[in-house]
Amino acid sequence: MNPTVWSNGMYSSCLNGCTAEHLSSLQPDTLPSNSEVLGVSVTLSKEGENMKMLPESASCSSDDAGSGLISAGQQELSSSRNTGLLSTRRHPSPASSASGHHDWNFNSGHQAKRARVENIIKGMTSSPGIHCTDVTTNPHEELGGMHENEMIQELPLRQERSGSTSQAIRRQLESQHEPLRQLRTRFNHMEGENNTTDCSKEEKHSTWNSSPEKSLKDTCTQSYSEFEGSSSGKYQGWKKVKLMNYFQSKPERLKLMADVLKYELSRAVSRSVDSVFESMPLLQTLPNDEGNVETDAPFQSSVRKDKKSRLSCCENADVQVPDIQTEALSLVVQKPQLERADKLILQSGSRAHHRPKPLNPFSQDSALHEDQPPEKNHNAARQHVLRCLQDCPDVRQAKFEMLDSHRNPVKEGLTTNHLKKAKLMFFYTRYPSSLVLKTCFHDVQFTRCITSQLIKWFSNFREFYYIQMEKFARHALMEGAADVRSLTVGRESELFRALNMHYNKANDFQVPDRFVEVAEITLREFYVAISMGKDRDPSWKKSIYKVICKLDSDVPAEFKSHRSG
DNA sequence: GAGAAGCCTG
DNA sequence: CAGGCTTCTC
Incomplete structure (x- = not known):
């Protein structure tokens, strides 16, 4: 019997609302070791017979992915990974790198x-x-x-x-x-x-x-x-x-x-x-900007040696090193301050060519070089500041924050470094709570505008993520992938590269294994949903979102204990 | 109705 | 990535 009989009535009815992760949970323990797999193909090939093998908790009736199923799915994925489905590579620990x-x-x-x-x-x-x-x-x-x-x-x-x-x-x-x-x-x-x-x-x-x-x-x-x-x-x-x-x-x-x-x-x-x-190029700009290089290296465990080494150099100098504010995104900047930020942006942009490489993945310099040309950075910053000045609804609040920002120059708004950090956070959490955001961006003065901007960022991240998932799932389906088991996400896979390029462009961050697992689960969710024709429903992705949002991990402490601006 | 989230567009 | 719009939930 053709195992790709997705239209099988029994399967569809049983799997109505049953996610790929549910299917993933039906794994090797409950199936013959040489089985094609997961619920999908097994069910299809043996039809109702194999459904008996479903753990009681793995009821397909619920649209909501149970945590038990999720963890079971995680175990399955982990074990499959251990058998070599995914190759992992780790950057040498910077802690051991020579400085x-x-x-x-x-x-x-x-x-x-x-x-x-x-x-x-x-x-x-x-x-x-x-x-x-x-x-x-x-x-x-x-x-x-x-x-x-x-x-x-x-x-x-x-x-x-x-x-x-x-x-x-x-x-x-x-x-x-x-x-x-x-x-x-x-x-x-x-x-x-x-x-x-x-x-x-x-x-x-x-x-x-x-x-x-x-x-x-x-x-x-x-x-x-x-x-x-x-x-x-x-x-x-x-x-x-x-x-x-x-x-x-x-x-x-x-x-x-x-x-x-x-x-x-x-x-x-x-x-x-x-x-x-x-x-120390960072000394050449903003005299009142936040932080020093030491505190600006939130992810020393993940950055490459050269960056770590430069960091050590500056640490040894025992100097308070102001960071660069390349993108003045403050929501509360008054006009003179805006002009000043403007100059600083131009300044840092023009100097960028003469500086050594950034100290860490979040350095402003790095953002300038890697993300976009300085001119674009400058224009974007300017536009954003102007926009925020126009849009901010609560003038009194804005004034207060402006004063506060004068007192505490550390909180001058979101920067490209924050964006970079947010992208790396996405490897851990796709749906960060406002508390998590505040914890991880504690160097930012949270306003309604800032909060919504951060939320919007993650919304955009998710959008890109799900678009990729849908694209690759459809592609796999078109290529005739027989079952969901054949859909794996390895670090060498095209899908992973696309995601890594988007969230970790400089590739200086070690993507956690868990993210790879989640990506695989998501891909399978899309695959199953599309296979079942659920995409005819305008809101067919919602059930997938429901599953994925439960796969968030805690953001590592490094994200919470360091400034990124 | 407000706010969150997603979708579409540039 | 961000703005505008729609949809959904409370």
Whole structure:
């Protein structure tokens, strides 16, 4: 007998309202192991006989999917999956991923600056011979083209050989070096306090404890190289004047050294600050935006290594990093604020090209790159803000919220990051309650408009989801799929890819197994319904929705404990 | 009638 | 994805 006799009267009547999941529940335990399957084909092939095998609880009379059936169906799906129907792949845990690389990226620049300053101080204090004293006014001529660096390195030796340094001068110099020693000690102390990361500790150790025998060589070499390397005419002028002074008057030497030290210190500090800003693009915008990078990484367990590494880099910086507000979707933004948001959007959009990749799946930057061009983001944001300004019905409430948003800039509305987060939430819950939404988007000031927007998002997600399901179910039917058992959803399946592309475009989130199971159940529901011709009823999908809405899972704690905007 | 949800459309 | 519309439920 043809097992695809969907028009079988008995089957139809019995399965009236009986869902695919019901059918799925009739599984291997109750059927011969080599059975084609599930209720569908078994029933069709053996007709009424097999219906006896239905568990009592699996009555087909109810239109409502019982929880017992659901869990039975889940078990079946799980077991079938274990037999290899579905392949699973997991991203390596970011927790075990190395973050050293990016730590190094950040620290190396900082370390370099510090090392240079340190060398300057160290060179000045540790080398009694110091002293670029005998440098002539024209070293190039005097030394026959000898490189200045080399010349400077030679100085202590020359001096020693000539024996020109008297004891008195030595004592005087040493006493004058004392403040430099103190400075070095203080600097060292400060560095010790500020650098607590393992990486920097190591670096510091190797740097600060390098040979005390190091002479002014390092200092002069580096400084002098920079003198020469500098393209600044102003700096060249300063250099000439200083050198002339230096060579004309011995007491000026220390002054020169002090000047060099000051200059180097200030440059090192400013460069360090610059490097921090350059290495952390998020710092370049919104000074009042919410959160920092650390709290902005809600799904560390699911993001890839590189993103985690960048995160570590910023965490080590121990800096409050404001996030980027690329899309000002606030419902309560007054005009000046709107203009400001506008500028910020443009700003962040134009800078996006120069930034490293986002730190996490919800970074604004990521949203800009992955979802749409910055211009579109900008326009969408602007339109949305304008819309909300026009639509928000309760002006008093809006004013209050506007004030509140001023007090608490964290809650500036929904962003693309929120959207991204919502999409990932969909893997767990297709029908989130308002409580769940509020819990997961606690960084958003909930208004009626915001709430309805979130609800609308999930409505859109569901719409796409069910459209895909119906499409694939019809496709399977057209291709002559004999029974519902043949309909499986694996991670390599076309259906899964379509869904993953929609909800997890960056593919940086590990889709939970449960979602794959639910997708399979949904597909089978559609398959059965269409097969039975239920789609002639205008509201035929409702019974499916009823089933699917009961398959929601709890949203993981990571979604609740992190900001996403 | 209000609100939720779905459908259709751009 | 969002707006407008319809349908359904309370």
